[in-house]
Amino acid sequence: MTTTPAVPTTDLYDEHGENLLVCGTQFRQFGGRRAFAGPIRTVSCHEDNALLRELVHGPGDGAVLVVDGGGSLRTALLGDLIAGAAQRNGWAGLVVNGAVRDSRALGGLDLGIKALGTVPRKSGKTGAGVLDVPVTFGEITFRPGDVLHSDEDGVVVLPAA
Numbered sequence: 002m003t004t005t006p007a008v009p010t011t012d013l014y015d016e017h018g019e020n021l022l023v024c025g026t027q028f029r030q031f032g033g034r035r036a037f038a039g040p041i042r043t044v045s046c047h048e049d050n051a052l053l054r055e056l057v058h059g060p061g062d063g064a065v066l067v068v069d070g071g072g073s074l075r076t077a078l079l080g081d082l083i084a085g086a087a088q089r090n091g092w093a094g095l096v097v098n099g100a101v102r103d104s105r106a107l108g109g110l111d112l113g114i115k116a117l118g119t120v121p122r123k124s125g126k127t128g129a130g131v132l133d134v135p136v137t138f139g140e141i142t143f144r145p146g147d148v149l150h151s152d153e154d155g156v157v158v159l160p161a162a
C-alpha cells in the first residue's frame with residue numbers, strides 16, 4: 002500500500018499559494034487520525050450509501066475517499082461499520098459533504114474522517130450514485146487522482162500538474 006505523508010496544510014499553502022485548491026467548507030473532524038493525505042477517489046451519492054459501502058470493502062491503497070452527499074444532513078452516509086471497513090482496507094481517510102453517525106466510535110479509528118455533522122438516521126441502500134467523477138463543494142473541485150491533504154486547519158488539494 003502506498004502511504005502519502007500528510008504535509009501541514011498551512012505549509013502547502015505557503016509553498017504553492019493559489020495553485021493550491023483550498024476547500025472553504027468548515028468540516029468537523031471525527032476520525033482518530035487528524036492529519037491524512039492521499040490520492041482522491043470520489044463517490045457522489047445523495048442520502049444513499051450502498052455504493053460507498055461497496056467501495057470501502059475494496060482496497061483503498063492509501064487513497065482518500067471524497068463523498069459528495071450534496072450537503073444533506075438528513076441521513077448519515079457512514080457510521081462505524083463503513084468507517085471500520087475503510088480502515089481495515091487501507092483507505093487513508095474520508096471527506097464527507099454530508100453527515101455521519103456513531104461519532105464516538107469513529108474517534109477510535111485510525112482513519113481520517115471529516116464531515117459536516119451528525120444524524121442518527123441511516124441512508125438508503127439502493128446503490129444510487131456515481132463513482133470517480135469530479136465533485137465540487139466548498140468552492141473547489143475534487144478530481145480523482147489529485148492529492149488531498151487534511152488536518153486541523155482544513156482540506157486542500159494539490160492538482161496533478
Ligand SMILES: O=C([O-])CC(=O)C(=O)O
Nearest residue numbers: 079080081082083123124
Ligand atoms: O449502515 C449504514 O448505513 C451506516 C452505518 O451505520 C455504519 O456504517 O455503521
